[in-house]
Amino acid sequence: MALAEPDELGAPAGALMPQSGPCLAMRLLRRPCAVIGLILLAVILFMAASANWLYPDDPLDMVALPFLWPGDDPAFPLGTDMLGRDLIAGIFHGARVSLAIGVVATFVSLLIGVGIGLLAGYHGKRLDQGLMRATELFQTIPPFLFVLAVVAILQPSIPAIVLAIGITSWPGLARIVRAETLKLRQSEFVEALIGMGLPSWRIILFHILPGTLAPIIVSASMMVATAILTESSLAFLGLGDPNVISWGGMVGAGREVLRTDWYVATLPGIAILVAVLALNLLGDGLNDALDAKQHQ
Amino acid sequence: MASLHYWARRLIQIIFVVLGIAVINFFLLHLAPGDAASVLAGEAGAASPDYMAALRAQFGLDQPLYIQFARYIGNILTFNLGFSFRQGLPVLDLILQRLPATLLLMGTSIGFAFLGGSALGVLAARRVGRGADIVISTVALLFYATPLFWIGIVLVVVFSVWLDWLPVGGMSSIESGYGGIAYALDVARHLVLPAVTLGLFYLAAYTRLMRASVLSVMSRDFIRSARARGVDERRLMRRHVVPNALLPVVTMLGVQIGSILGGAVLVETVFAWPGLGRLAFEALFQRDLNLLLGILLCSSIIVVLVNLGVDLLYSVLDPRIELN
Numbered sequence: 217m218a219l220a221e222p223d224e225l226g227a228p229a230g231a232l233m234p235q236s237g238p239c240l241a242m243r244l245l246r247r248p249c250a251v252i253g254l255i256l257l258a259v260i261l262f263m264a265a266s267a268n269w270l271y272p273d274d275p276l277d278m279v280a281l282p283f284l285w286p287g288d289d290p291a292f293p294l295g296t297d298m299l300g301r302d303l304i305a306g307i308f309h310g311a312r313v314s315l316a317i318g319v320v321a322t323f324v325s326l327l328i329g330v331g332i333g334l335l336a337g338y339h340g341k342r343l344d345q346g347l348m349r350a351t352e353l354f355q356t357i358p359p360f361l362f363v364l365a366v367v368a369i370l371q372p373s374i375p376a377i378v379l380a381i382g383i384t385s386w387p388g389l390a391r392i393v394r395a396e397t398l399k400l401r402q403s404e405f406v407e408a409l410i411g412m413g414l415p416s417w418r419i420i421l422f423h424i425l426p427g428t429l430a431p432i433i434v435s436a437s438m439m440v441a442t443a444i445l446t447e448s449s450l451a452f453l454g455l456g457d458p459n460v461i462s463w464g465g466m467v468g469a470g471r472e473v474l475r476t477d478w479y480v481a482t483l484p485g486i487a488i489l490v491a492v493l494a495l496n497l498l499g500d501g502l503n504d505a506l507d508a509k510q511h512q
Numbered sequence: 513m514a515s516l517h518y519w520a521r522r523l524i525q526i527i528f529v530v531l532g533i534a535v536i537n538f539f540l541l542h543l544a545p546g547d548a549a550s551v552l553a554g555e556a557g558a559a560s561p562d563y564m565a566a567l568r569a570q571f572g573l574d575q576p577l578y579i580q581f582a583r584y585i586g587n588i589l590t591f592n593l594g595f596s597f598r599q600g601l602p603v604l605d606l607i608l609q610r611l612p613a614t615l616l617l618m619g620t621s622i623g624f625a626f627l628g629g630s631a632l633g634v635l636a637a638r639r640v641g642r643g644a645d646i647v648i649s650t651v652a653l654l655f656y657a658t659p660l661f662w663i664g665i666v667l668v669v670v671f672s673v674w675l676d677w678l679p680v681g682g683m684s685s686i687e688s689g690y691g692g693i694a695y696a697l698d699v700a701r702h703l704v705l706p707a708v709t710l711g712l713f714y715l716a717a718y719t720r721l722m723r724a725s726v727l728s729v730m731s732r733d734f735i736r737s738a739r740a741r742g743v744d745e746r747r748l749m750r751r752h753v754v755p756n757a758l759l760p761v762v763t764m765l766g767v768q769i770g771s772i773l774g775g776a777v778l779v780e781t782v783f784a785w786p787g788l789g790r791l792a793f794e795a796l797f798q799r800d801l802n803l804l805l806g807i808l809l810c811s812s813i814i815v816v817l818v819n820l821g822v823d824l825l826y827s828v829l830d831p832r833i834e835l836n
Binding site: 349350353355356357358359360361362363364365366368369370441445448449452453454455464467468471474475478481482485488489492493496497 | 540781
């Protein structure tokens with residue numbers, strides 16, 4: 217029997233891979249929830265992209281009289297806070313910070329979670345046991361308290377917040393990826409690749425990883441949502457980066473004037489709600505679309 | 513004998529978690545800029561090198577790292593979590609003082625979320641696709657995406673500032689000097705807003721999960737055959753569908769207990785509730801790292817213990833499941 221080229225044998229891995237081409241997009245667009253999620257996400261992305269262009273001034277600068285209520289002055293449609301800062305400019309600029317932190321922190325967790333899941337699932341035995349014990353340990357520590365401790369120790373700054381969220385939110389993903397990897401590891405095509413002497417890093421990276429992409433994509437979208445919530449909670453407690461504006465920080469600052477000028481604290485919270493809702497809807501939609509694909 | 517084996521394994525797990533977190537804590541403490549001596553010296557305003565050296569010797573900070581580490585682990589295994597210089601009390605005493613308030617808040621929230629979420633989930637599943645389902649599912653989706661602290665703030669504006677029905681914060685009206693039942697009622701009044709704030713997110717999560725779970729159980733064969741045998745709809749729901757559908761919700765409760773503890777920090781800060789979360793917040797801003805890391809350790813132990821409880825609850829709900 218002639219030995220096939222490794223890449224030809226890799227074909228079954230491609231078949232297991234979720235098709236992320238037009239077919240998935242069509243499936244997604246057929247779900248009203250996912251469409252609403254995409255529209256809301258587009259609004260947030262537009263706010264982030266246009267912040268510097270629509271509101272070029274520093275959103276932390278005083279630009280008008282303090283306590284202008286929404287609608288008082290057409291130049292400041294959402295009014296100003298107790299320091300005369302334009303709320304709508306803050307919300308637009310806050311979108312940049314929230315999205316950036318959410319995406320980068322999720323990327324950090326993806327690196328850790330997917331890496332550990334692949335290694336544990338592929339190699340099994342002692343390595344698997346050790347890694348899963350560590351994963352359980354990280355799952356036991358209350359994530360938000362863990363984030364608080366890390367940020368308090370490293371001092372509040374964007375890199376510290378990203379790192380803290382990244383190193384605390386990977387355990388769930390690691391378990392999912394491990395389970396998928398275990399399934400693929402036992403399949404015939406992986407046995408064949410091993411028999412052909414392909415190095416394990418190539419098998420893992422080019423033949424197993426693609427097969428685990430579907431749950432990773434769904435988790436990633438939910439993880440960005442959670443990271444945005446965590447970042448805003450940190451900023452609300454006063455542990456945000458003091459040099460940038462953040463939705464959670466705006467809510468926290470507005471608490472001081474809650475009795476009289478409640479709009480200062482409540483308006484930025486709606487932005488957080490919209491961003492998180494968008495990502496959750498998108499995640500649900502992706503989950504259904506990819507699931508239906510696999511059941512075909 | 514299976515259960516003896518189970519308890520032995522659980523005990524080993526708890527020890528492993530405590531040791532693991534102790535290692536992480538030690539690592540974090542040494543990552544922090546400056547040590548306890550420089551913090552204390554900074555407090556005092558100025559310090560001579562001699563004084564600093566004396567302080568370091570007193571805390572054992574002049575010892576090699578591995579000796580400090582061994583001492584730290586030894587302390588933790590004997591429940592000595594160190595001393596909070598800010599509050600002037602041992603860390604363990606501070607935590608035990610604040611623990612009951614947090615457990616009361618968490619217990620109430622979880623009860624509210626679990627009962628409310630299960631009931632709404634069943635309601636939505638029974639009217640799937642109709643008005644009630646759409647309303648319940650949409651509201652659950654919204655609360656699932658709303659930050660806890662923002663819900664707290666909105667509830668304060670509506671129920672304390674505008675309507676003046678419930679107190680803004682705190683755990684009791686100190687000046688009233690209530691005792692007995694009057695005191696319990698007073699605490700209950702203070703508990704409503706924080707518990708609802710902490711519970712709404714989980715209520716939304718359990719509603720979504722219970723709805724999906726009931727729908728999946730209803731499509732199983734044993735339900736169809738029970739229906740064919742003529743079991744009436746109410747009994748079918750109560751005896752066959754709900755106990756089975758509750759299993760994933762109970763699992764989720766165990767998984768989320770750590771996240772509920774994290775939420776308690778936010779809620780206790782918004783409502784000045786004198787619990788563990790509020791203590792963590794104070795420790796954070798006073799840079800009282802010993803206290804903060806002690807809270808981290810104790811809350812992780814709470815997570816392990818609650819999961820133990822969830823396992824027991826599981827074997828009650830489904831007698832086929834054995835503890836192993």
